[in-house]
Amino acid sequence: MNATGYFLSHLWLIPLFPLISSAVMFFFGRRLSKEAVNLFCVGSVFLSFLHALGAVLKLFALPVSQRVYQQILFPWVTPGAMPTATGMVNFVADWGYLLDPLSCVMVIVVTFVGFLIHVYSIGYMAHEGGYYRFFGYLNLFMFSMLTLVLANNLLLLFVGWEGVGLCSYLLIGFYFLKKSAADAGKKAFIVNRIGDAGFLLGLLLVAATFGTVRFTSQGLPDPDAFSGILQTLGGMVAQHQIVYGASVFTAIALLLFVGAAGNSAQIPLYVWLPDAMEGPIPVSALIHGTAMVVAGVYMVARMSAIYQLAPVAMDVVAVVGAATAIFAATLAVVQTDIKKVLAYSTISQLGYMFLALGVGAFAAGVFHLMTHAFFKALLFLGAGSVIHSLSGEQDIRKMGGLRYTIPATSVPFLFATLAITGVPGLSGFFSKNEILGHIFNRHQMMDRYLVLWVVGIFTAGLTAFYMFRLLFETFYGMSRVSIALEGHIHESRKTMTVPLMILAFFSIVSGWLALPILWGEESPFERFLEPSLRGSIAFGRHTLFAEYSLMAASVAFVAVGWWLAYKLYLDSPKLHTKLAESWPRLHNLLIHKYYVDEIYDALFVNRIKDLSTALGFFDSKVVDGLGVDGAGWLVRRFSRISIWWDKWVVDAVVNLLGRFPKFLSMPMRMFQTGVFSTYAVFILIGLAVLLGYYGHHVQIFVRTLH
Amino acid sequence: MPIGHYLFLSLALFLIGAIGVITRRNVLIVLMSIELILNAVNINLVAFSRYFGDVAGQVFALFIIAAAAAEAAVGLGIIIAFFRNRETVLADEMDLLKW
Numbered sequence: 001m002n003a004t005g006y007f008l009s010h011l012w013l014i015p016l017f018p019l020i021s022s023a024v025m026f027f028f029g030r031r032l033s034k035e036a037v038n039l040f041c042v043g044s045v046f047l048s049f050l051h052a053l054g055a056v057l058k059l060f061a062l063p064v065s066q067r068v069y070q071q072i073l074f075p076w077v078t079p080g081a082m083p084t085a086t087g088m089v090n091f092v093a094d095w096g097y098l099l100d101p102l103s104c105v106m107v108i109v110v111t112f113v114g115f116l117i118h119v120y121s122i123g124y125m126a127h128e129g130g131y132y133r134f135f136g137y138l139n140l141f142m143f144s145m146l147t148l149v150l151a152n153n154l155l156l157l158f159v160g161w162e163g164v165g166l167c168s169y170l171l172i173g174f175y176f177l178k179k180s181a182a183d184a185g186k187k188a189f190i191v192n193r194i195g196d197a198g199f200l201l202g203l204l205l206v207a208a209t210f211g212t213v214r215f216t217s218q219g220l221p222d223p224d225a226f227s228g229i230l231q232t233l234g235g236m237v238a239q240h241q242i243v244y245g246a247s248v249f250t251a252i253a254l255l256l257f258v259g260a261a262g263n264s265a266q267i268p269l270y271v272w273l274p275d276a277m278e279g280p281i282p283v284s285a286l287i288h289g290t291a292m293v294v295a296g297v298y299m300v301a302r303m304s305a306i307y308q309l310a311p312v313a314m315d316v317v318a319v320v321g322a323a324t325a326i327f328a329a330t331l332a333v334v335q336t337d338i339k340k341v342l343a344y345s346t347i348s349q350l351g352y353m354f355l356a357l358g359v360g361a362f363a364a365g366v367f368h369l370m371t372h373a374f375f376k377a378l379l380f381l382g383a384g385s386v387i388h389s390l391s392g393e394q395d396i397r398k399m400g401g402l403r404y405t406i407p408a409t410s411v412p413f414l415f416a417t418l419a420i421t422g423v424p425g426l427s428g429f430f431s432k433n434e435i436l437g438h439i440f441n442r443h444q445m446m447d448r449y450l451v452l453w454v455v456g457i458f459t460a461g462l463t464a465f466y467m468f469r470l471l472f473e474t475f476y477g478m479s480r481v482s483i484a485l486e487g488h489i490h491e492s493r494k495t496m497t498v499p500l501m502i503l504a505f506f507s508i509v510s511g512w513l514a515l516p517i518l519w520g521e522e523s524p525f526e527r528f529l530e531p532s533l534r535g536s537i538a539f540g541r542h543t544l545f546a547e548y549s550l551m552a553a554s555v556a557f558v559a560v561g562w563w564l565a566y567k568l569y570l571d572s573p574k575l576h577t578k579l580a581e582s583w584p585r586l587h588n589l590l591i592h593k594y595y596v597d598e599i600y601d602a603l604f605v606n607r608i609k610d611l612s613t614a615l616g617f618f619d620s621k622v623v624d625g626l627g628v629d630g631a632g633w634l635v636r637r638f639s640r641i642s643i644w645w646d647k648w649v650v651d652a653v654v655n656l657l658g659r660f661p662k663f664l665s666m667p668m669r670m671f672q673t674g675v676f677s678t679y680a681v682f683i684l685i686g687l688a689v690l691l692g693y694y695g696h697h698v699q700i701f702v703r704t705l706h
Numbered sequence: 707m708p709i710g711h712y713l714f715l716s717l718a719l720f721l722i723g724a725i726g727v728i729t730r731r732n733v734l735i736v737l738m739s740i741e742l743i744l745n746a747v748n749i750n751l752v753a754f755s756r757y758f759g760d761v762a763g764q765v766f767a768l769f770i771i772a773a774a775a776a777e778a779a780v781g782l783g784i785i786i787a788f789f790r791n792r793e794t795v796l797a798d799e800m801d802l803l804k805w
């Protein structure tokens with residue numbers, strides 16, 4: 001470990017800094033000034049970022065085959081011997097950190113974007129109450145997320161997974177006095193929990209099958225002493241103990257995917273994310289745009305070795321991803337709240353990532369994760385800047401023409417829109433086309449993937465439409481801002497606009513990592529990730545012509561989307577309203593989000609409420625009635641016996657003891673008449689007795705007289 | 707005169723006195739009965755003194771007379787004190803010590 005230097009051997013510091021500052025907020029936050037809170041919380045994230053950067057650079061310096069570094073802090077869960085599919089195993093889950101190319105990408109994205117969002121929050125939350133609480137929770141989130149991405153085993157990853165779910169709940173319900181916010185927090189946590197149940201089952205199945213939950217044993221100072229999933233899997237496959245497509249792999253993959261669907265808002269567990277917009281903007285940006293929601297993607301990518309051995313599960317992932325992508329895109333089209341549009345956009349883009357993972361393009365999915373982190377964070381923060389400038393207005397129907405008044409927000413937002421829609425040259429273009437290209441490739445091996453490609457490209461068109469709609473409604477055209485707010489429109493502080501510019505820069509530039517595909521080579525990003533995603537299904541590279549044609553096709557769809565948005569919203573301002581009126585049922589269906597929430601309520605939520613009512617009834621009537629009241633009745637019954645015993649047995653003895661002397665003394669008492677005559681009688685009787693006793697002397701004496 | 711006659715008289719007086727003590731309601735009569743008993747004893751003592759020619763009997767009778775007088779005075783004093791308290795001289799109404 002000494003050869004690896006400070007940053008790698010101090011990998012454990014990265015999650016620790018935000019944990020410490022979160023603890024400081026917990027204990028002392030109330031007494032600290034805003035500047036002190038800033039120093040602690042934003043400073044700790046900055047320190048994490050520096051350490052992450054240092055560690056990644058150190059890892060880069062190593063040769064490609066050795067770019068895995070693990071450190072185990074202590075053996076954490078040691079239940080001892082455990083029966084598994086391969087025999088008895090000494091199961092150990094340790095508290096350790098792993099840095100390999102995949103976690104490099106994740107940790108840089110999380111710390112860098114996280115840091116920018118923290119800086120932004122200084123400005124955004126300046127006028128809100130609970131300043132220290134916000135940063136405390138946000139830092140706790142950073143700790144959980146970093147634990148998640150740096151964990152070296154599934155169990156520690158799950159700890160981070162749960163932690164981010166908790167922080168999501170805490171931060172969505174940050175304005176807990178508002179009922180809708182509190183409800184949204186609850187909804188998020190409960191739906192997440194459903195996913196977590198699946199994840200836990202998957203985790204346990206992994207442990208039972210492989211005897212370990214550690215991802216790999218490579219990178220440890222003594223790899224043979226430790227077991228890793230990757231190595232055990234390799235051994236099992238080599239010895240033909242397990243085959244490709246075995247049902248245990250499908251089960252593991254599907255169960256883990258249930259967890260990912262919960263966290264990353266895929267069908268059917270996406271319903272919490274639109275409601276999660278109740279939280280403050282930085283929360284939406286960090287948790288629901290950049291970090292927590294990509295945990296599922298990261299986890300699936302991390303377990304790619306297992307997924308590749310379960311083709312059925314991969315298909316499920318791909319189909320769910322594609323379905324979610326287009327489903328959410330159709331919903332984003334009619335949303336009027338700027339944050340809700342972005343929420344559905346996030347769900348849709350996550351669907352893209354899972355689609356990529358499902359067809360075996362793990363690296364492409366992670367690439368899109370990275371570019372998406374930049375432009376989605378930018379979109380959310382930009383939206384926050386708009387809301388801030390308009391003193392709280394979130395309805396895009398009441399915006400418009402803002403690019404003249406708040407250019408420092410609108411220009412980065414424009415770049416983010418260009419990036420997410422996939423305009424050539426910006427990051428989204430490269431990452432999306434990587435995905436679509438890989439799908440098309442797979443289609444050449446199996447025809448059914450064509451459907452997925454069609455869905456993907458159609459979604460790209462829809463994405464362009466709703467994003468440009470958002471852009472036009474918010475920033476272009478005539479101002480529809482209410483008169484009251486008109487005069488107060490002001491540009492946001494530097495602490496808010498500078499992160500926007502930095503993110504805009506990366507939204508443009510981060511895609512250039514894949515530039516070499518333009519001239520037919522493999523994307524350097526994919527090559528970088530190869531050690532982590534070992535054994536990824538080899539794709540035949542399609543010809544350059546095919547590559548360019550695919551790009552042209554997607555650009556065409558984007559252009560159509562842009563043109564439609566322009567026509568409906570900018571060119572003739574009322575055209576979209578007329579369109580909505582001419583198809584009212586469809587419009588209604590979309591506005592009400594396909595009534596999914598209502599269906600869930602009827603099917604599950606109300607049924608569970610009924611169950612709890614029934615149980616409550618049982619509790620009050622049976623448990624309280626029989627148990628509690630009944631116990632009371634029994635006690636009263638028994639107390640009657642007790643009373644009888646006390647009265648007739650115990651008291652009888654006492655009374656007997658009392659009456660006995662009385663009884664004994666009764667004869668004596670009779671003598672005490674208090675009447676003199678009686679006493680006189682006794683005197684005389686006594687005299688007579690005496691005379692009789694000693695009387696014989698008198699007899700003798702009287703005889704002598706005569 | 708045979709002494710028996712005197713003894714019989716003394717016995718008879720004693721019994722009358724005793725019955726009076728036991729039976730009478732009025733405590734003054736009881737007191738008088740007590741005097742009767744004492745005097746019966748006196749007669750007994752004097753009879754025996756005459757018979758045996760020993761004057762000790764008569765001396766003892768004199769003592770008894772003195773004691774009887776003193777005791778009668780005290781007794782009367784008690785009765786008067788009681789009467790002042792309880793307004794009664796009847797024995798069966800003096801039952802404060804009754805159980």
